[in-house]
Amino acid sequence: xxxxxxxQRIRERxxxxxxHQSPHPGRFPRPxxxxxxxxxxxxxxxxTAVGGHAYLIxxxxxxRQQIHDIIDSLRQKGIPLRRAVITSHSILHQMELDTxxxxxxVEAFPIPHPTFRIxxxxxxxxxxxxxxxxxGTLVVAASPQHPRSASLLPLVHIAVVGRxxxxxxxxxxxxxxxxxxxxxxxSGIALITGPSRTADIEQTLSIGVHGPxxxxxxxxxx
Numbered sequence: 438x439x440x441x442x443x444x445q446r447i448r449e450r451x452x453x454x455x456x457h458q459s460p461h462p463g464r465f466p467r468p469x470x471x472x473x474x475x476x477x478x479x480x481x482x483x484x485t486a487v488g489g490h491a492y493l494i495x496x497x498x499x500x501r502q503q504i505h506d507i508i509d510s511l512r513q514k515g516i517p518l519r520r521a522v523i524t525s526h527s528i529l530h531q532m533e534l535d536t537x538x539x540x541x542x543v544e545a546f547p548i549p550h551p552t553f554r555i556x557x558x559x560x561x562x563x564x565x566x567x568x569x570x571x572x573g574t575l576v577v578a579a580s581p582q583h584p585r586s587a588s589l590l591p592l593v594h595i596a597v598v599g600r601x602x603x604x605x606x607x608x609x610x611x612x613x614x615x616x617x618x619x620x621x622x623x624s625g626i627a628l629i630t631g632p633s634r635t636a637d638i639e640q641t642l643s644i645g646v647h648g649p650x651x652x653x654x655x656x657x658x659x
Contacts, residue, residue, distance in 0.1 A: 476570035483573030487631030525582035526564025561591035579625035594649040
């Protein structure tokens, strides 16, 4: 491809993007959509649209079964899952994943762990601080017990969210952060929307290059 053709291709790509801008994902299109049921539906649709998977789960027992089904499905797709890291979120302690995962032939390493390196894990299982419905976004506050690397380095990320952690939009998230961190915020707030994705100068999209290629979110009806 010569230089003229290359630049023309870039112009055409840019024109198509500018001509089809989606509404800003930070807020609901209509402010009347504030019922919690709407938040779950919106979160699931937004997450699915960017390549993630959402599951509405009744309780911790059903969540344990869903995690088994996810692991089984991914193995059938040829994705190896042998080692998992688990953050110290209380919602995961209630599920007793450190004893559950070995039954699925997955070696489990709780965080913090004295010797195991997170980059050697195939699966990261984390809780979150919040989930934003209008963009399908997970919000994770970094700490030694909940390092961002647990959701960034493994091939697969499974996040467990309590229904009460759902927020309608980014404006609500900003208010919540001010309430929960009035003096000193977390050392880092990560916003995760779908599997990792990146694109080159020609805007060819690649999944899982700089993070997990699979994101599965379990919403527990708490």
